[in-house]
Amino acid sequence: MIFERMELDDYEQVLFCQDRRSGLKAIIAIHDTTLGPALGGTRMWNYASEDEAIEDVLRLAKGMTYKHAVSGLDLGGGKAVIIGDPRRDKSEAMFRAFGRYIQGLGGRYITAEDVGTTVEDMDTIRLETSYVTGVSPTFGSSGNPSPATAFGVYHGMKAAAHEVFGSDRLEGKVVAVQGVGNVAYHLCRYLHEEGARLVVCDIYEHQVRRAVEEFGAKAVDTADIYDAECDIYAPCALGATINDETIPRLKAKIVAGSANNQLQEERHGRMLYELGIAYAPDYVLNAGGVINIADELNGYNRERAFRKIEEIRFSIARIFSISKELGIPTDQAAARLAEERIAAIRSAKGIFVRKELHALGRR
Missing domain, CATH: 3.40.50.720 (NAD(P)-binding Rossmann-like Domain)
Known part of the structure; x- marks a missing residue:
């Protein structure tokens, strides 16, 4: 079922994250990285069901792809959701565990603040990964977006x-x-x-x-x-x-x-x-x-x-x-x-790869 949903809008990757000790239940969706690494915020919300959380993160990730493309940014589209009540369920352990999952993606996904998360939460994530933006200005960041x-x-x-x-x-x-x-x-x-x-x-x-x-x-x-x-x-x-x-x-x-x-x-x-x-x-x-x-x-x-x-x-x-x-x-x-820009870059990358392969074949 999840692969059918991913294929429908051509998502590259969906990562399900859990940490029993901290109570973390999170989903990271990467829609498209043609233009660059996927950047998108982490939303924390008390979803009525896991299916609702999955649908939300997928829609949001695709939206980020289009947002970056139309805005002329060299970034792909991604998003994350944490299932839970942001007023009750947060902890340092939870966000540090989440940060380790982001670090494990090796830069394919960069997170930021979103609904239900704060600059302080991003500072906690930063303890485990450098792939986070919107942290405190103390760290040279822009702070609250x-x-x-x-x-x-x-x-x-x-x-x-x-x-x-x-x-x-x-x-x-x-x-x-x-x-x-x-x-x-x-x-x-x-x-x-x-x-x-x-x-x-x-x-x-x-x-x-x-x-x-x-x-x-x-x-x-x-x-x-x-x-x-x-x-x-x-x-x-x-x-x-x-x-x-x-x-x-x-x-x-x-x-x-x-x-x-x-x-x-x-x-x-x-x-x-x-x-x-x-x-x-x-x-x-x-x-x-x-x-x-x-x-x-x-x-x-x-x-x-x-x-x-x-x-x-x-x-x-x-x-x-x-x-x-x-x-x-x-x-x-x-x-x-958005689609015209993504297609143009994807085509240009394909031409470059073919030229490189051709050059290697001649050596």
């Missing part, structure tokens, strides 16, 4: 606004933000500073309260966010919130948020397209964090990293242009960009 991710989402959202409203100004626009965790908090700050009006929800009351107090946001129940009267719907929690049930309820003209895998199925991108709702593909919009931590591989320079993150607005504009030109949904336009 959430502000960088939010910066990219903000600029991509402005590009989407320009496409739909004719101006990238967000002042006076109503943005419904689903989930106000680390990334969305910083996104809300950018939006509030520009004068946007915020409607927010979250499963954690203290995060909603913070957004209300600091940004004057209007709080709604998590079940009501899809019905909010707004210009932009920003999914910033878990994925698959764009689906058969929610799409008919959306009042927004734009869907643009930081969550991964926002479309439950590919056909939901076409549903948005046919309804005239502009969708900013998630893995393009939320690439700021990985662009930021990828800069660490060259010796981190914040100014250089954030200049590249700001270019997300040009990527989003190009995707909308391709969508209009070819008459295809924006998620398909983004996928086309």
Whole structure:
């Protein structure tokens, strides 16, 4: 069954990791390393089942392949999940055991912070492996990637606004933000500073309260966010919130948020397209964090990293242009960009290998 699922989207490797003493149960998925080593965060979540965890890590890993390709990064796609409650089950022993599994991959996979994990967790992993980014600035790292991710989402959202409203100004626009965790908090700050009006929800009351107090946001129940009267719907929690049930309820003209895998199925991108709702593909919009931590591989320079993150607005504009030109949904336009780059590099590598083999044969 797992090999059939891997073959479906051509995954290279899936590693199941367990450590009985620490309680570690983790899965590392490497989707494609054509462009370089697989880079992707480690998510810790209390999954309802092992099958749910497997499906999540596979979807996330593939998303990282496309994210890196569209962003012009020389990195492949990978992801990891740890099954457990991040508020209760963490321990030093668990993350050190996980770090040893990463080390055993010899650089094929480089990890980072994700939902349910922190900079401190990455510091613990670093005790066992050097293949980790997003650690404390003490170690020459960029630290928490959430502000960088939010910066990219903000600029991509402005590009989407320009496409739909004719101006990238967000002042006076109503943005419904689903989930106000680390990334969305910083996104809300950018939006509030520009004068946007915020409607927010979250499963954690203290995060909603913070957004209300600091940004004057209007709080709604998590079940009501899809019905909010707004210009932009920003999914910033878990994925698959764009689906058969929610799409008919959306009042927004734009869907643009930081969550991964926002479309439950590919056909939901076409549903948005046919309804005239502009969708900013998630893995393009939320690439700021990985662009930021990828800069660490060259010796981190914040100014250089954030200049590249700001270019997300040009990527989003190009995707909308391709969508209009070819008459295809924006998620398909983004996928086309990613796949064309991967195919070109794969072809170039094949030509190089054939030339090397030919040269060896002549010696």
